[in-house]
Amino acid sequence: MPNIAIIGTQWGDEGKGKIVDILAGSADCVVRFQGGNNAGHTIVINGKKIILHHIPSGILHKRIKCVIGNGMVIDPEILINKELELLKSENFEVTGDNLKISKNAHVIMPYHKLIEQGRENSTKFLKVGTTKRGIGPCYEDKVSRRGIKVLDLLDEKLLINKLTEIIDEKNSLLKFYGFKKLEVNEISEKYIRYGEILKEFVNDTHLTLIEIEKSGGNIIFEGAQGTLLDIDHGTYPFVTSSNTVSGNICCGSGFGIKKIDKIIGIVKAYTTRVGLGPFPTELKENTGKYLRERGGEFGSTTGRPRRCGWLDIPALKYAVNINNITEIVLTKLDVLDGLDEVKVCVGYKYKDKIFDYFTTDLEVLENCTPIYKTFKGWDNDYKKIDNFNKLSSSAKDYIKFIEDELNVPVTIISTGPDRKSTIFKN
Numbered sequence: 001m002p003n004i005a006i007i008g009t010q011w012g013d014e015g016k017g018k019i020v021d022i023l024a025g026s027a028d029c030v031v032r033f034q035g036g037n038n039a040g041h042t043i044v045i046n047g048k049k050i051i052l053h054h055i056p057s058g059i060l061h062k063r064i065k066c067v068i069g070n071g072m073v074i075d076p077e078i079l080i081n082k083e084l085e086l087l088k089s090e091n092f093e094v095t096g097d098n099l100k101i102s103k104n105a106h107v108i109m110p111y112h113k114l115i116e117q118g119r120e121n122s123t124k125f126l127k128v129g130t131t132k133r134g135i136g137p138c139y140e141d142k143v144s145r146r147g148i149k150v151l152d153l154l155d156e157k158l159l160i161n162k163l164t165e166i167i168d169e170k171n172s173l174l175k176f177y178g179f180k181k182l183e184v185n186e187i188s189e190k191y192i193r194y195g196e197i198l199k200e201f202v203n204d205t206h207l208t209l210i211e212i213e214k215s216g217g218n219i220i221f222e223g224a225q226g227t228l229l230d231i232d233h234g235t236y237p238f239v240t241s242s243n244t245v246s247g248n249i250c251c252g253s254g255f256g257i258k259k260i261d262k263i264i265g266i267v268k269a270y271t272t273r274v275g276l277g278p279f280p281t282e283l284k285e286n287t288g289k290y291l292r293e294r295g296g297e298f299g300s301t302t303g304r305p306r307r308c309g310w311l312d313i314p315a316l317k318y319a320v321n322i323n324n325i326t327e328i329v330l331t332k333l334d335v336l337d338g339l340d341e342v343k344v345c346v347g348y349k350y351k352d353k354i355f356d357y358f359t360t361d362l363e364v365l366e367n368c369t370p371i372y373k374t375f376k377g378w379d380n381d382y383k384k385i386d387n388f389n390k391l392s393s394s395a396k397d398y399i400k401f402i403e404d405e406l407n408v409p410v411t412i413i414s415t416g417p418d419r420k421s422t423i424f425k426n
Contacts, residue, residue: 071252129275
């Protein structure tokens with residue numbers, strides 16, 4: 001198997017975790033290269049649901065190495081007390097042999113979470129609908145060269161010195177948002193303990209990837225969030241705080257760009273979005289509720305209900321081009337079952353102009369009218385369908401239309417959350 005990137009093509013929640021888990025069975029390593037615990041990747045094995053936030057989805061396969069790359073931001077409290085404990089309780093062994101954490105990844109500190117909560121709760125600032133996990137403020141400190149790295153948690157003196165330098169500034173912000181000030185010693189004691197627990201996992205992870213590649217191993221790069229949430233290419237400011245597109249793989253992992261062979265785009269058979277921001281195909285009435293309930297469209301990280309709408313072809317074309325996507329996995333096709341008709345957006349009308357390309361201009365996206373192509377609905381008994389030919393003709397027509405419009409083949413179709421609910425088209 002070649003080195004593969006798994007990228008979300010919409011506003012996240014496309015089902016990347018399941019697909020990574022399936023493909024990981026033939027891989028040697030799975031890497032996360034951006035984001036943090038604002039991502040929730042859900043895997044279902046024999047009806048049992050496992051939700052991961054930092055740790056790559058490949059951790060559920062015994063022989064695979066998993067890497068948390070330098071481009072990620074890490075909340076040690078969540079990583080240790082929730083994810084590692086969850087995996088332990090489910091009898092998945094996690095050691096320094098199969099989990100590697102980049103020493104250069106940045107750490108989400110208590111003040112990051114409080115600052116983000118203050119901003120989101122304030123009436124003075126634009127609300128963007130963040131998860132309030134401190135992701136954005138942590139990336140801010142990284143870029144301003146005032147961040148705390150994983151490596152710093154292993155050196156008590158260095159950590160205290162860094163915290164002492166920045167705590168007055170952070171306390172000023174916390175006071176502004178109505179929070180009590182934080183003490184250096186209280187933070188350092190807690191995070192040094194985290195460092196002691198994580199020490200066995202801390203690694204020069206780019207060297208791990210080089211070793212695997214040189215030995216002929218195969219690597220999967222697991223994206224978090226989706227293309228339309230990219231900090232540069234998404235619907236700014238209603239985006240995440242990192243680059244979610246395939247071009248960030250090299251920056252966030254230290255892996256060479258020429259060594260990535262396939263870029264697989266994960267496409268949900270309809271469109272969803274969590275939080276605020278423009279959403280041209282959003283369905284606010286009964287069909288939207290039907291998709292939400294049938295698809296279980298509630299955030300795996302926050303539990304927030306997802307906004308639901310029809311598939312948006314111009315947005316997908318945009319994602320295909322930006323990421324250089326070579327093939328598509330279509331997920332949640334089963335959710336569309338039972339509808340009399342299924343619609344697909346093929347363009348937009350804004351004022352007196354009709355166009356078929358996606359734009360990040362919020363004024364246009366918030367006020368345009370989608371132009372739809374309508375398909376006859378279908379009914380499939382997915383429990384009995386194990387290959388593409390058994391799908392109804394209407395479902396096949398829908399898939400063929402997506403392939404033709406995007407000029408990219410659909411190679412895998414997911415018809416449910418479990419590993420077994422998967423159709424390999426070829």
